[in-house]
Amino acid sequence: MLPPVFRFAPSPNGFLHLGHAYSALLNSELARRGGGRFLLRVEDIDATRCRAEFEAAIYEDLGWLGVAWETPVRRQSDHLADYRGALDRLAALGLLYPSFESRAQIVALVKARETDGYWPRDPDGAPLYPGTAKSLSVVERERRLRSGAPYALRLDMDAACGLAGDLTWTERGSGPGGETGEIVARPKAWGDVILARKDTPTSYHLSVVIDDALQGVTEVVRGQDLFRSTAVHRLLQAVLGLPQPVYRHHDLIRDGAGKKLSKSSEATGLRELRARGITAEEIRRLIGLP
Structure with a gap:
């Protein structure tokens, strides 16, 4: 039997926030537990909003969180x-x-x-x-x-x-x-x-x-x-x-008003939190992961 394949697929149209951290870490952990593979995909079709600096930040933020992925990364604009x-x-x-x-x-x-x-x-x-x-x-x-x-x-x-x-x-x-x-x-x-x-x-x-x-991809894990x-x-x-993958839709990380997080929310942006001295381990606790 082939190992399960998971993926995290952000768009480089802004900086990652706590909701992205939850999804990326959950996919990575499920892949590890199941002896599977974890892929990173960059969904950069929207040429008006996607920028190289945001894509570079994705790799930086995920690396800081301790997430490892297979290479090469699939970029939609290349396909x-x-x-x-x-x-x-x-x-x-x-x-x-x-x-x-x-x-x-x-x-x-x-x-x-x-x-x-x-x-x-x-x-x-x-x-x-x-x-x-x-x-x-x-x-x-x-x-x-x-x-x-x-x-x-x-x-x-x-x-x-x-x-x-x-x-x-x-x-x-x-x-x-x-x-x-x-x-x-x-x-x-x-x-x-x-x-x-x-x-x-x-x-x-x-x-x-x-x-x-x-x-x-055999396991689609998303919000x-x-x-x-x-x-x-x-x-x-x-x-x-x-082929039909299996789906797992997870709870969303929300702000204090109960709204879904957006990339414009500086209070929950990973780069901003890191600049304030918050560690990757503290991020895991903030989003409810062990």
């Missing part, structure tokens, strides 16, 4: 061809279509279609795509693409679910409501999700699924804020014929 290949496969299955509305236009469409102030929203609270781009003719789509108009590539959710059938995933942690065990995936709750844009060659949903498959997203990931795994 754009992998995501293009996946998009091509989805397009060949008839599961992709371009939409051309701007964000402001989508807001206006939602407002116009709301009934008594209601329009369906995804688990994160964003309104489902209300446009009609899916019904555009092939000729009209090609005309707009040739014109250079901005676009988003969306997954035809109904068609993808029809192809994949019923889906579940194995949850060894828990969801925000305590859900654990065999979880029924409900990807339709997310509507026609965006998988790429004209100026961004992939989305989180697509790249995380492709990366985990290519790296042989509960991504629990509902797993339904979309299971759908993409199914239609692309990719």
Whole structure:
């Protein structure tokens, strides 16, 4: 039997905080206990926010925490061809279509279609795509693409679910409501999700699924804020014929007001805490790890 494979996959769009420390240390410890492998992946697709100094800080902060990882580190920006290949496969299955509305236009469409102030929203609270781009003719789509108009590539959710059938995933942690065990995936709750844009060659949903498959990740350990997203990931795994990892969603480290930590919170940033003289051992105690 092959050893389990775990990974920690931060984005270099800010400095790491206590929540990142918890996830990285938990993945590393689970890999050690299970005689498995621990990988580090840098999710740097967002060229407007990701910076080299933040990536360098990731390595520095994790090293200070005592986390060791295999090399080389996979950087998403070095593997754009992998995501293009996946998009091509989805397009060949008839599961992709371009939409051309701007964000402001989508807001206006939602407002116009709301009934008594209601329009369906995804688990994160964003309104489902209300446009009609899916019904555009092939000729009209090609005309707009040739014109250079901005676009988003969306997954035809109904068609993808029809192809994949019923889906579940194995949850060894828990969801925000305590859900654990065999979880029924409900990807339709997310509507026609965006998988790429004209100026961004992939989305989180697509790249995380492709990366985990290519790296042989068998255990996905991440925060509960991504629990509902797993339904979309299971759908993409199914239609692309990719292996299914086991999932473990852990509690989030929150601030004094009960909010999820963000990279803008200096009070919980690892670099700031280290500068104040706090040790790596004290960090472990702060986040509740032995």
